């Protein structure tokens with residue numbers, strides 16, 4: 444069963460694309476996504492920066508679809524590894540921040556978890572839905588929302604687990620994101636993070652403590668294969 448879904452219409456021709464750009468820009472203005480990641484504002488960016496932005500940071504258009512395919516292979520081991528570390532909390536919902544193409548969401552649904560997946564990219568929400576549709580048709584519970592770490596729309600104490608793989612380093616305001624996620628976690632709830640070490644700003648453990656988490660533990664993990672780089676991973680708990 445799919446509880447919530449933000450429809451993403453087919454885009455044909457320049458008019459549709461311009462309308463979509465206006466919509467994305469208005470949406471970004473109202474949320475906490477870096478506004479430069481929009482066609483009108485990415486025009487001045489170098490090609491490399493634009494590919495990273497549209498392909499991986501806020502996936503959009505064909506570059507975003509291609510980025511989703513690359514993430515689905517290059518980051519799959521990390522996504523599955525993190526999900527396998529997370530304890531099964533029965534009926535408590537799991538919040539997945541920035542699921543990208545949905546590898547971790549699929550793993551969680553396969554083991555019976557009820558998942559709320561939040562991503563600012565409609566392209567990635569659509570990819571997650573495609574990947575998980577079969578499981579949803581067989582009864583898995585997935586809620587998909589357009590949103591971010593600071594605008595996930597969840598009330599205080601409503602989820603048991605929150606997971607962020609490869610996106611904490613692109614949250615525009617890391618502290619605000621951590622505080623917001625901590626508020627959504629119930630007493631005893633846990634945040635699990637994995638991020639590419641080479642792109643992660645220092646101080647994540649200290650930021651988690653400042654955001655109100657207790658019992659924060661951080662370690663490094665080497666994904667198998669040659670594609671992915673060393674990950675920094677972290678588990679932070681909310682006091683019971």
Ligand SMILES: C[S@@+](CC[C@H](N)C(=O)[O-])C[C@H]1O[C@@H](n2cnc3c(N)ncnc32)[C@H](O)[C@@H]1O
Pocket residue numbers: 475476499500501502514515518519522540541542543544561562563564567590591592593607608609610613614615
């Ligand atoms: C590099 S991709 C990682 C996707 C997936 N977790 C993986 O490891 O393959 C980053 C994802 O985070 C999303 N994202 C960007 N800004 C975000 C924010 N402020 N809060 C939550 N997710 C965000 C992007 O849309 C994208 O889907």
